[in-house]
Structure formats: structure tokens, C-alpha cells
Amino acid sequence: MTPITVFKDRSVAIFGLGSSGISTCEALRVGGAKVIAFDDQAEGIETAKSKGFEVRDLREIDWKKLAALVLAPGVPLTHPKPHWSVELARQASVEVIGDIELFCRERRAQAKEAPFAAITGTNGKSTTTALLAHVVRSAGFDTQVGGNLGTPILALDAPRANRIHVIECSSYQIDLAPTLDPTVGILLNLTPDHLDRHGTMQNYAAVKERLVAKSATAVIGVDDDYCRAIADRLQQSSKRMVRMSVERPLADGIYLKGDALILAERAKEKIVASLAGIGSLRGAHNAQNAASVFAAATALGLSSEKIAAAFKTFPGLAHRMEEIGHKDKVLFVNDSKATNADSTEKALSSFAGGVFWILGGKAKEGGIVPLKQFFPRISHAYLIGESSDQFAATLEGQVAYSRCGTLDVAVAKAAADAAHSKAPLPVVLLSPACASFDQFRNFEIRGERFRELVRAIPGVVSKEKAA
16 A cells, blocks of 8 residues: 555545545555545445444535545546535535545655556557556566556555556546656557547547656557547647557657567667567557557666567567467467557457457447458357347458357367368467447456356367466
């Protein structure tokens, strides 16, 4: 836990009592603050009461006695309209902040030089966070990893000079962290997302920009217009910045050439890492993640050799292009996290052909129509779930397919077909392009079921056994 002492002997209200909210309550209490907790949900209220926190309806308290309102990131700050607790705070001139902001203030107060890496972007931030944590941990550093990825930031150990915090930040969290100032800030990419919470793409991009604006070193992907504009603005302000690209060479920065990461400095180039043969970093999207991590880890003081060596041992994230194992030449990949076409595009683009594709579930708007350019790479498709009719209509005449209904039938048929494939490196890929809710409670359970089914196939060598 990170005790928050910057509000010692003052009253702080917390709204939103999920995991991050409860962690915030605990961190403030240990740091000496008076905590007043509330939630719209009975479950959160009961949890807070069970832990001994004062629970009061924030509509019935004296706001003039509060030093701050700490808002859970899932609670609307601005759009579509501010939550009622935010309105009450503003009427009383009480600042509204989040747990990331509390961490930043405590870090400046107690351990200003403590290394702190913050990661954001529309896509890839979880993998980038996990990869950077793996790299610095492999180099022997005490590493704390969390934020939007898993463990709430205040549940992690407190910052100190020889401890590195690697924190994934969502736009919601950044919006509640006005003084966010990491040692290294990574902005991967920007595409339209969460516009219901930010109103416009311009607002969304402006929020994301805050993560790199005050960082000691900014690492910015420049393969989209919004990030390029942000990089240009920061460069004009003499910010220490590293550009990265997987689409084009750079005169200064890190870019991808084939399977190699190239570091360019004043037009001089050198290969700093190879991604060839690293299954967990397959595809251009993962190359972008690796490029950003190389720049960030370098800024944190790691050598090129240590970074490149750690890339080779990165296990990847569960359910995100996760290599489960292989049987002879057939590879089995769990990409259950791909709950829409955009995510599945990343998977399909990572393989040149010989893909035995398991897909389906509760379809999103647009279905798999955006994936037509990748249909030539599909050897056969296996349809599961309620989207089967819709997806069959899209595939008809372009990709051979089978209606399998359930995941167990699809895995058995795909494995048998792939075993007889003439493709040099066939892959059985679960990348559903759908939510799981028609058959599974969440994508994690769907991915775990796929893993179980694959490992039950006679002759499959799991990744762990292979290692």
C-alpha cells in the first residue's frame, strides 16, 4: 500500500467503491486523513462498511469541511454530464481528483526522484505496461505494476528511489490527475474511443496529451495525425521526447524495419533489438509496443542489451495473442480479448496465411465486414455463438466456414483441419471479434476454456512445457 499523507488530518470524500475506491480509502486512512465514503451501488457501500469506513450520503454532508473529492475513474467527470457528486464539489469549490493524482502528490512529497513510468493510448497500453514491467524487472529492479491494468495504484508499495512504478493510465484516470508528472510518459496512439465520456475526439486527445505534457521524457507514437500533432507541440516546447513509428523511417527516434527496431539519432542508425521469432510480440501493433518500451527503458537507465534480451522472454498477456502451445507444426493462439473487429484485425494481420479462425459470440456493430481484406489469409472459419448467421452471410463465397455452435466443437474441428493443412505454419486462432456474453460471462472465461480444450488435445505441447 502507498499511504497518502498529503491529506493528513483533513476530510476527504471518496465516491465509487470498487477496487480502486476501496484502496483509496485505505491509503488515505493509513496516511491520517478522515475518510467519508459513498457509492450508488449497495455492494460498494457494504464493502466499505465491512472495512470500518464511515459511509455517508454525500448529498447530506457539509462540503465546506472537505479538502477534496476523490472520484472513481468510471464515474462521469464531464460527459455526458457531470455526476451529481462532481456538481456538489464544484459548487463548494472542492477539487475533484483521482487515485493517480494522489499517488503523484505523495511521490513528490516523499520520494520525488522515484522512477515512475506512465502508459496510455487507445490500443496496446496493457501489453506495453506488462512488457515494460517485465523488462525492468528482468534487469533486477523492484517493480510495481498496475493502475488501469489490474492492481490499483494505491494498493502498490510506496514510491522510493530504487523502486520503479509502471502504471497504465486510462483517459478517465488522466482526466482526474491534473499534476500527472511521470519520469517517462508513453503515448502509443489515438483513434476514436470513449467519446461518450469526452464529447469529441479533440477533447479525448487533449486528455491523453496531459500524460506526456509534464513527463521528464515523452515517448510518442507518430503513426496517427493526433499523436504527430502532440509530438510537434512538445518538440516546440523543448520537451525531451522520443518519436516512434512502425510505418516509416525516422531521422530521430525509433522505427521498425522488417523485424528490427532501429534507433536513429541525427540521421545515424543502428539496430537495437530484433523481434524475429518472439511470438508474444508478433505483429506491427506489438512492434509499436516494443519500440515504446525500448525508448522508455532506455530513459530509465537500462542498456540496449538488457532490453533486447528481456524482449525474448516476455510471456505476453493472457487472452491477448497468447500462444497456448503447438502440436507438430500447428500453433494454437488465444486472442479471446478481441471482442470487436478492430482488435481481431491486429491478430489476423499478424499471420500471412494458414489461419484456422474461431470466431463469434455477441456481435458488435459492423460485425466482421471491416476484416474482409484479411479473408485471403483464412484457410477455414469456425462459427460459434449467436452471431453465426450474420457472420456466415459475410463469409459466404469468400471463406470456407463451418457452423460449430460451441467452442468445444470449433476447437476439435479446427485442430483436425489444421493438422492436415499444407500451409507451412498453420495456426488455430481464437479471435472472436465479439463479446462473450451469449455463452460466457466474460472474455477471460472464454479464453480459459479455449486453453483447457487445446491442452486436452493429445500431442499438444504447451508453451510452459516447451519453455
